[in-house]
Amino acid sequence: MLFSRSGNLAIDLGNTNTLLRDQHHLLLSEPSVLIVDEDSHRIEAVGEQAYAMLEKTHHHLKPIRPLRGGVISDGESAKQMMRALVRKASRPSLLRGFQFLISGVPYDTTPVEKRALRDILDQFSARHTHLVHEPLAAALGMGLNIQEPEGKLVVDIGGGITEVVVISLSGVAAFQSVRVAGDTLDEEIQDYFRREHHLAIGLKTAEQLKIELGCVYEPIASSTIGRQVKGKDLREGIPSTRWVSEAEISRVLDRPFRQIESCIHQSLEACPPELAGDLYRTGMFVTGGHARLKGLAERFHKLFQIPVHVDPQALLSVSKGIAHILNRPAAFRSMLM
Numbered sequence: 001m002l003f004s005r006s007g008n009l010a011i012d013l014g015n016t017n018t019l020l021r022d023q024h025h026l027l028l029s030e031p032s033v034l035i036v037d038e039d040s041h042r043i044e045a046v047g048e049q050a051y052a053m054l055e056k057t058h059h060h061l062k063p064i065r066p067l068r069g070g071v072i073s074d075g076e077s078a079k080q081m082m083r084a085l086v087r088k089a090s091r092p093s094l095l096r097g098f099q100f101l102i103s104g105v106p107y108d109t110t111p112v113e114k115r116a117l118r119d120i121l122d123q124f125s126a127r128h129t130h131l132v133h134e135p136l137a138a139a140l141g142m143g144l145n146i147q148e149p150e151g152k153l154v155v156d157i158g159g160g161i162t163e164v165v166v167i168s169l170s171g172v173a174a175f176q177s178v179r180v181a182g183d184t185l186d187e188e189i190q191d192y193f194r195r196e197h198h199l200a201i202g203l204k205t206a207e208q209l210k211i212e213l214g215c216v217y218e219p220i221a222s223s224t225i226g227r228q229v230k231g232k233d234l235r236e237g238i239p240s241t242r243w244v245s246e247a248e249i250s251r252v253l254d255r256p257f258r259q260i261e262s263c264i265h266q267s268l269e270a271c272p273p274e275l276a277g278d279l280y281r282t283g284m285f286v287t288g289g290h291a292r293l294k295g296l297a298e299r300f301h302k303l304f305q306i307p308v309h310v311d312p313q314a315l316l317s318v319s320k321g322i323a324h325i326l327n328r329p330a331a332f333r334s335m336l337m
Contacts, residue, residue, distance in 0.1 A: 009126075010322035011103040012134075013082070013117070015067045015159030016182055016289060018047075019319040020089050023326045026319065027089040032159075034081045036062050046084040055202045069179045070106045070161030071113045072120070079120045086124065097125030100326055102336070104134040104318045107163055108177040114337070128329075130336040134158075135165040135172070137321030138287045140332075142311050146170050150282065151275035155264060155300075156318075157181055157288040162260050164267040166275055170334055173275055176267040180259045182290045185210050192252045193231065197242045201231040210293075213249040216257050217295025217302075221250035250295070261303060268304075283307030287317040 012019040013032070020028040030047030037044050038060055045053055054063050066078035101124060105117055114131060121129050139146045139154050144167075146152060152167045159182040166174040189206040193199045209229065215221040226245035233240035264284075268276065283306045286296065291314035300308045311317050325332045 007098050008100040008326045009086075009098050009102075009124075010319050010326055011082075011101070011121075012137075012319040012322065013067065013078075013103060013120075014289070014318075015065070015070060015161075017159070017315065018082075018085055019316065020085065021319045021323050023323050026316065028085060029315070030085060030088070032067055032081065033063060033065050034077060034084070036064060036077070036080075038062050043080055043084060046081055047088065051204075055204055068160060068183075070158060070181075071109055072116045075116050075119060078116075079123060082120050083123060097127075099127050100329055101126035101129045102322050102325060103131055104137050104322060105131045105337075106158075106161055106177070107133045107135050107165060107172060107175055108161065132322060132325060132332075132335050132337065133172070134318050135163050136167065136170070136335055137319075137325070138311075138317040139167055139285065139321065140324045141313075141317035141319070141321030142285055142287060142309075144285065151271070151278035152282060153267075153279045153284045153306075155260075155284060155286045155288075155291075157260065157286065157290040159183055159289060162263060162288070164264050166267060166271045166279070168275055168278075170332070173272060174267050174270040176263045176270070178259055178263040180256045180263075181288075182207075182210075184256050185214070185253055185290070188252055188256055189249065193229070193242070193244075194234065197244075198234045199229070199231040199240060199242050200234055201229060205229065205231065209244065209249060210253075213244070213246045214253060215246050215250040215294040216253050217299040218247065218250045218254070220295050220298065221245075221247040223247040246294075253293075257299070261300075264300075264304065280306055283309055285309050285311065287311040287314045289315045 010021045018032045031051040033050045035045040035050045064077045066074045072078045135154050146167045147170050156163045162181045163177045165172050186206040193201050223245050228241045297308040
């Protein structure tokens with residue numbers, strides 16, 4: 001893909017995945033991880049290649065996830081990873097700069113955390129560099145008209161943070177967030193196997209279990225669908241396997257999802273009455289990489305008694321929304337930071 005000075009780039013830098021796109025096409029979607037040689041400080045792998053090596057490296061190779069809780073935790077590593085991923089999307093000799101460079105950022109971020117992201121973006125040559133709040137971009141990516149006065153309830157369940165916003169007139173009327181999301185679900189599964197099965201499993205195995213067997217509404221979870229899980233027996237210290245069902249994983253995921261539900265409740269309590277009436281009609285729009293978990297719509301509908309709409313392209317919603325802004329930056333100037 002040839003970028004020129006007149007080109008634009010949308011960045012969705014997430015805990016789990018990083019997506020790059022222009023106004024029209026998805027250019028890259030790869031895990032937010034890199035492998036660094038601790039002796040030479042050279043990057044050995046990034047993205048998909050680094051993810052394949054995760055938890056299998058020797059002591060000279062250090063795996064790094066530069067983001068934690070939805071924000072940058074290792075600025076220098078994030079800068080290196082971003083540079084490598086942008087080069088993957090374009091030949092370095094052709095990368096001359098951008099007209100607009102826009103990145104999503106969680107709504108619940110401090111000025112210092114925003115500055116860390118700006119430092120990463122400043123390494124690229126661009127005439128206009130902006131940040132946009134991810135829940136607003138996600139709403140645009142789902143095709144919602146956020147410029148009208150009618151309220152929209154958006155729940156963004158990402159890798160490191162869950163954000164709940166009520167949007168009206170291109171702004172946020174009510175907001176809550178909780179640092180419970182995809183990473184927390186993986187850690188819960190790990191802890192469960194350690195406690196109940198005396199089996200140590202890696203984060204990658206826990207993530208695969210979440211994707212394959214993840215169900216958040218126990219009444220529809222199957223006790224016959226399951227798979228063998230490989231790990232290390234903590235008592236014997238030898239490789240071992242355990243069988244786990246979808247219903248068992250559903251019980252593991254219940255506690256973190258109760259925290260997410262509490263966050264939604266708090267946001268609804270802070271919502272102005274007129275907008276609350278809108279939400280009863282329009283319902284809840286759920287997006288983010290973990291909106292695709294089985295039973296999520298049924299669980300939220302039973303509790304909140306409003307329509308629940310799950311984005312069929314939940315992983316892409318933020319990047320699609322930023323691409324929509326790139327097509328008409330003047331129309332969304334009030335949202336750009």
